[in-house]
Amino acid sequence: MNEERKKALQALKTSKGQIEGIIKMIEEGRYCIDISNQIAASQSLLKKANLLILKQHLNHCVKDAFMNNSGDKKVDEVIDLLSKLLKD
Template sequence: MKQDKQKTLDRLARLEGQVRGVSRMVEEDRYCVDILAQTAAIRSALKAVERLVLENHARHCVEEAISEGPDAQREKFSELIALLQKAQG
């Protein structure tokens, strides 16, 4: 769990740096195509963070719900469906 958390925090720190870099690019009137390439990289990195968090949720929260019984299972299943719908949104 701690390793997953650190991996997620590391990726978020990289994302933060990428966003600051894009801000600088805009301030410096850099070429639009270069800016768009960086925003595409940010989107891809953010999706990777979402996958990590979702995997962690499935590994820990859903696994726990399985041992708790049908009501908890239904609740976690509904949460996962809602998350997936938002991700595709």
């Protein structure tokens, strides 16, 4: 597993813990703003993990595809993903 994937995995595990904490906060009836702040922090970690995975994809999969003259499909995949990410 390369460094980007390790960092992404750690961010996802941290986010998982945060989400479990958020669920508990809601069940306990905690203050809405505190819950919302925790949701925002979790979203930030998910975005970080996604960027790390995308970076890994560009550095390895896309680069390899171009070296083998099959990069167009990979570029289309990245463009499709970016269009989804930019809608948010």
